[in-house]
Amino acid sequence: MAQVLSPGLLLPAPAARARRALARVTPARTALGRRLSVARLATRRAVQPRVASVRGTLLRVSRFSGALVCAAALTTGSARVLAQSLRAAVPPLSASSGESAADLRAWLVRIRDAAVRSNYVGTIVNSTGTSVVSSRVGHYFDGRSTLERIDALDGEPRSMLRINDEMRTLWPRYRVAVIEPADPRAAFPALVSGNEKHIPELYELHVQPAQRIAGHDADRLLLKARDDSRFDHVIWADHATGLLLRVDVQLAGRTLESSGFSDVNIGVKPDGAAIYNELHRADGFRTVRPAIEHTKLEAEGWAMQASLLPPGFMALDCVRRALDLPGDAAGQAKVLQAIWSDGITHVSLFIEPFQPQRHRSEGLTVIGATHTLTRRVNDMWLTAVGDVPPAALDQFVRALEHK
Amino acid sequence: MSQPDSDRSSSESSRRILSALADGDATDGEAVRAFQSWRDDPDARAAWHSYQLIGDVLRSEDLACEPAADEAFLVALRARLAGEPVVLAPQPRAEETAVAAPAVANAGAAARSRARWQGPVAMAAGFLVVIGGLNIVRPFGHGSDTPVASTAGAASVPLMASATAVNNGAVVATGQATPAQTKAAADQLAPYLAAHRQSAMNAPFQMPGNDLRNVSLVQPAQ
Numbered sequence: 001m002a003q004v005l006s007p008g009l010l011l012p013a014p015a016a017r018a019r020r021a022l023a024r025v026t027p028a029r030t031a032l033g034r035r036l037s038v039a040r041l042a043t044r045r046a047v048q049p050r051v052a053s054v055r056g057t058l059l060r061v062s063r064f065s066g067a068l069v070c071a072a073a074l075t076t077g078s079a080r081v082l083a084q085s086l087r088a089a090v091p092p093l094s095a096s097s098g099e100s101a102a103d104l105r106a107w108l109v110r111i112r113d114a115a116v117r118s119n120y121v122g123t124i125v126n127s128t129g130t131s132v133v134s135s136r137v138g139h140y141f142d143g144r145s146t147l148e149r150i151d152a153l154d155g156e157p158r159s160m161l162r163i164n165d166e167m168r169t170l171w172p173r174y175r176v177a178v179i180e181p182a183d184p185r186a187a188f189p190a191l192v193s194g195n196e197k198h199i200p201e202l203y204e205l206h207v208q209p210a211q212r213i214a215g216h217d218a219d220r221l222l223l224k225a226r227d228d229s230r231f232d233h234v235i236w237a238d239h240a241t242g243l244l245l246r247v248d249v250q251l252a253g254r255t256l257e258s259s260g261f262s263d264v265n266i267g268v269k270p271d272g273a274a275i276y277n278e279l280h281r282a283d284g285f286r287t288v289r290p291a292i293e294h295t296k297l298e299a300e301g302w303a304m305q306a307s308l309l310p311p312g313f314m315a316l317d318c319v320r321r322a323l324d325l326p327g328d329a330a331g332q333a334k335v336l337q338a339i340w341s342d343g344i345t346h347v348s349l350f351i352e353p354f355q356p357q358r359h360r361s362e363g364l365t366v367i368g369a370t371h372t373l374t375r376r377v378n379d380m381w382l383t384a385v386g387d388v389p390p391a392a393l394d395q396f397v398r399a400l401e402h403k
Numbered sequence: 404m405s406q407p408d409s410d411r412s413s414s415e416s417s418r419r420i421l422s423a424l425a426d427g428d429a430t431d432g433e434a435v436r437a438f439q440s441w442r443d444d445p446d447a448r449a450a451w452h453s454y455q456l457i458g459d460v461l462r463s464e465d466l467a468c469e470p471a472a473d474e475a476f477l478v479a480l481r482a483r484l485a486g487e488p489v490v491l492a493p494q495p496r497a498e499e500t501a502v503a504a505p506a507v508a509n510a511g512a513a514a515r516s517r518a519r520w521q522g523p524v525a526m527a528a529g530f531l532v533v534i535g536g537l538n539i540v541r542p543f544g545h546g547s548d549t550p551v552a553s554t555a556g557a558a559s560v561p562l563m564a565s566a567t568a569v570n571n572g573a574v575v576a577t578g579q580a581t582p583a584q585t586k587a588a589a590d591q592l593a594p595y596l597a598a599h600r601q602s603a604m605n606a607p608f609q610m611p612g613n614d615l616r617n618v619s620l621v622q623p624a625q
Contacts, residue, residue, distance in 0.1 A: 124610050139611060247610060323594035323598060335595075346602070348602060374592075
């Protein structure tokens with residue numbers, strides 16, 4: 001009875017067990033586990049002679065006095081050696097510590113892989129603090145083809161059907177189908193992966209205690225921005241599969257915007273009919289293919305002063321495109337869109353000639369985590385958009401120069 | 404029970420009882436006494452921990468570790484448990500404004516930049532509509548007289564817009580921007596946001612359907 005109740009038993013052994021359990025939790029932590037075991041080996045070597053002498057002492061003296069001798073020996077001698085070797089080899093497990101760059105990359109790979117390979121059906125809710133928008137998502141991967149269907153549950157009915165690298169947005173009330181290339185990732189794998197190398201320099205990874213999200217046990221990660229040019233991201237990934245379950249964009253602990261599943265069924269049977277039937281329903285729709293022309297900022301007569309750009313953002317793409325204008329100015333505006341990414345978030349800078357009748361309000365607009373900065377520079381009109389702090393957008397606008 | 408003979412002998416007997424407890428040899432009465440001394444006497448707790456550490460090391464050398472590491476682990480664990488927020492509800496409007504405003508000021512902006520709130524404006528059909536709070540503050544780095552426009556919860560569903568207005572007291576009409584100006588500002592931005600979101604699909608931590616959030620294209624391309 002006494003042993004069961006004994007308070008101190010809670011201290012060392014469960015802590016060590018918990019640490020080992022933590023190390024088992026994710027593949028990303030295996031590096032830590034390896035370091036721990038290396039440290040333990042060193043520890044064992046350091047402690048071995050002491051333990052031997054302790055054993056000898058124990059044999060000779062009574063249990064009571066032996067314990068005192070041991071305590072003295074351990075606390076004054078080998079414990080200190082232990083402390084030094086542990087401190088050198090094991091990263092501290094406190095909440096303020098960051099995980100290694102390799103861990104962060106392992107998580108990125110795991111989450112991206114799960115996003116492509118999982119079969120799931122669920123409801124995603126996006127909340128900006130003033131609005132809640134939800135959509136129904138089905139994603140299927142049969143080993144070769146990716147099929148995805150997203151139905152907006154709020155506002156104007158519309159469905160996005162993705163079949164591999166083509167995305168069709170169907171507007172049933174207008175009987176219009178907009179066809180666009182899907183997922184630029186497929187087109188720029190090298191650029192994206194090149195960027196990922198720098199993510200650990202820009203964000204600090206903290207693996208936080210697991211939580212339950214949308215009915216699934218989820219690993220919780222905090223990607224803490226290392227500077228003021230980006231926001232913090234809190235990420236929940238399904239513990240079993242790595243599927244992204246929820247993402248919060250935060251500034252100083254405040255959530256600016258949250259997107260996540262309210263419910264999701266992971267590991268469902270691929271249901272191609274759900275996509276192809278909907279596609280056939282749109283057979284009579286008018287088809288629109290927005291023209292997007294890839295180019296280079298320099299080729300369009302522009303340059304960015306690299307020294308003025310926020311750190312870590314690399315040019316991802318530059319396109320000429322036509323934006324459909326609403327209202328009085330109905331028609332299309334031809335704009336140049338340059339895109340930068342820091343590997344986690346991205347910023348678009350739209351460049352177009354200034355039109356007094358249309359470009360009326362310079363300033364900053366905030367929707368959830370998305371900030372938009374508009375500014376007239378000479379006879380041009382610039383619009384910078386991104387999930388980044390306003391100061392970073394300002395840097396993009398200022399860095400642009402006409403050649 | 405706690406009749407002191409002398410400090411030293413009391414301490415020794417208390418250690419002896421702790422040791423017996425560690426070995427599972429303590430009687431019920433001794434166990435109670437040991438618990439009390441563990442609770443009240445920091446030295447007893449230290450001794451107890453040392454005994455356990457010794458026991459651990461003797462059982463398995465793998466368990467040998469710096470006592471401070473256990474403590475640090477427990478402290479960190481408790482801190483993380485205590486500081487574990489579950490943000491489920493959207494934040495009140497007032498807080499979001501507070502987030503945006505300092506950021507603008509930090510950027511060397513006009514410190515007087517104030518978010519002004521305009522009553523919810525329902526968008527006319529046939530436009531790109533921004534669902535969600537839209538607030539335009541004074542342009543920073545510029546001393547221009549650009550009108551300050553904002554809408555709160557301009558939504559395609561009037562019911563939703565009025566709910567937003569009720570929910571946050573910060574929604575007040577200002578004389579600076581007319582509804583027409585506000586609407587024009589929102590309309591003007593919507594296609595840019597849609598284009599930006601569409602190009603965002605390759606980001607690693609993007610939920611599916613990301614380009615549907617906030618911005619809804621009410622009328623497709625002509």
